[in-house]
Amino acid sequence: MDATARNGAGTGRRRQDEVYRAGVYGRRPRVPTVHTALAAAARRRLTDRALGYVAGGAGGEATVRADRAAFDRWQVVPRVLRDVSSRDTSVELFGRRLPAPLLLGPVGALELVHREADLAVARAAAATGVPMVFSNQASVPLETTAAAMGDAPRWMQLYWSTSDELVESLLHRAERAGCEAVVVTLDTTMLGWRPRDLDLGHLPFALGKGIAQYTSDPVFRRLVEERVATAAPQGRQPLPTPAAVRALVGMAKAWPGSLADNLRSPLPRAAVETFLAIYSRPSITWDDLAWLRSRTSLPLVLKGVLHPDDARRAVDAGVDGLVVSTHGGRQVDRSIGALDALPDVVAAVGDRVPVLLDSGVRSGADVLVATALGARACLLGRSYVYGLGLAGEPGVRQVVEDVVGEFDLTLGLTGHTAVDQLTPEVLRRA
Numbered sequence: 001m002d003a004t005a006r007n008g009a010g011t012g013r014r015r016q017d018e019v020y021r022a023g024v025y026g027r028r029p030r031v032p033t034v035h036t037a038l039a040a041a042a043r044r045r046l047t048d049r050a051l052g053y054v055a056g057g058a059g060g061e062a063t064v065r066a067d068r069a070a071f072d073r074w075q076v077v078p079r080v081l082r083d084v085s086s087r088d089t090s091v092e093l094f095g096r097r098l099p100a101p102l103l104l105g106p107v108g109a110l111e112l113v114h115r116e117a118d119l120a121v122a123r124a125a126a127a128t129g130v131p132m133v134f135s136n137q138a139s140v141p142l143e144t145t146a147a148a149m150g151d152a153p154r155w156m157q158l159y160w161s162t163s164d165e166l167v168e169s170l171l172h173r174a175e176r177a178g179c180e181a182v183v184v185t186l187d188t189t190m191l192g193w194r195p196r197d198l199d200l201g202h203l204p205f206a207l208g209k210g211i212a213q214y215t216s217d218p219v220f221r222r223l224v225e226e227r228v229a230t231a232a233p234q235g236r237q238p239l240p241t242p243a244a245v246r247a248l249v250g251m252a253k254a255w256p257g258s259l260a261d262n263l264r265s266p267l268p269r270a271a272v273e274t275f276l277a278i279y280s281r282p283s284i285t286w287d288d289l290a291w292l293r294s295r296t297s298l299p300l301v302l303k304g305v306l307h308p309d310d311a312r313r314a315v316d317a318g319v320d321g322l323v324v325s326t327h328g329g330r331q332v333d334r335s336i337g338a339l340d341a342l343p344d345v346v347a348a349v350g351d352r353v354p355v356l357l358d359s360g361v362r363s364g365a366d367v368l369v370a371t372a373l374g375a376r377a378c379l380l381g382r383s384y385v386y387g388l389g390l391a392g393e394p395g396v397r398q399v400v401e402d403v404v405g406e407f408d409l410t411l412g413l414t415g416h417t418a419v420d421q422l423t424p425e426v427l428r429r430a
């Protein structure tokens, strides 16, 4: 047996080697490797508005805490003297083998934390092979982001607009851009009550941030032009703040035509108003799901499912996957933590469709606990956003490599060599 082939090399060992070898020359990782330090560094770096939007949750943020507390209630019971020298962290999802049970979840308005926004995340995702889920509220049109990824896997997240035509247009654009699944987020039929943003009077979308999927869409543009054509002339308005003016210039640049003409035209402001009027449809019910199902052949994944009855009903309705999620605690205060909801959802759907989990995932050990409880994969949210804010693309890449590396080592150190060996028997209630 070749000694180096049996030394446990894998993503975890490689990541450690890289860090410790660089340390000999005085180099440290670009961003902290543990989430609490990462979040603290981001708190120092980000603007108040960016931090409020990213870190904030609904109401008193009890759900943000519940998402973490749910992980703290589980402990892993390691096993010894098993050959763990070679490990396989990969999982299969919708016909694709992924390097680890991990995806980058959809996060909107990334331009608040870094000017390269979705593009930096896309490059980091492509470099690591971890799929990126494009947000419906992205800062960069999905075609541009997809073009930065080569053949690397990407999914599209959709909010259910009041315009069926817009929903169809976004679906078709996602298909053409090579997205391999559509994630429909159901927990945001209205924006949650978010005191940090309310106290700053700050909604990125009202400033034209995070609406690039819309302003790049032909159906949306037509809706804006119709709104302008039928709108009554506006009376005198108070002057917008300098930040709002800067945002308006950004939007005017995104619109076809010259910047000067666009700034004079009512289009950018009307785009924001049109977005606010149509972005979500609180009236959707189970009956609408069939319509969506019939509009795309891509796997359909419902995000934001927490009740086992909803999970069962979703699978009966023909969806292909679920994401158990509290939206990072941003929608309902005092909700059940996502990981607390996971076992019942998994029991309800059995192995009929894959169940994914996000909200509160901070480390490779967290991913191991969630997969042991039946999640096929986890989605990262704030962790990679902080990496982006601190160091752009390399920051995101490091966060992903750290989580995957720790997952690989924890898998081996608990006596396992493959993800499908992880079952609830690996865990104990704390």
Ligand SMILES: Cc1cc2nc3c(=O)[nH]c(=O)nc-3n(C[C@H](O)[C@H](O)[C@H](O)COP(=O)(O)O)c2cc1C
Binding pocket: 053, 054, 055, 067, 105, 106, 107, 108, 109, 135, 136, 137, 138, 157, 185, 303, 325, 326, 327, 328, 329, 358, 359, 360, 361, 379, 380, 381, 382, 383
């Ligand atoms: C700043 C921010 C923006 C988000 N934007 C979206 C979005 O556009 N669409 C969506 O489905 N989820 C969105 N989410 C929710 C994430 O996809 C994910 O559910 C959540 O971040 C997971 O929790 P975590 O941040 O605690 O890991 C957003 C989350 C954050 C923090």
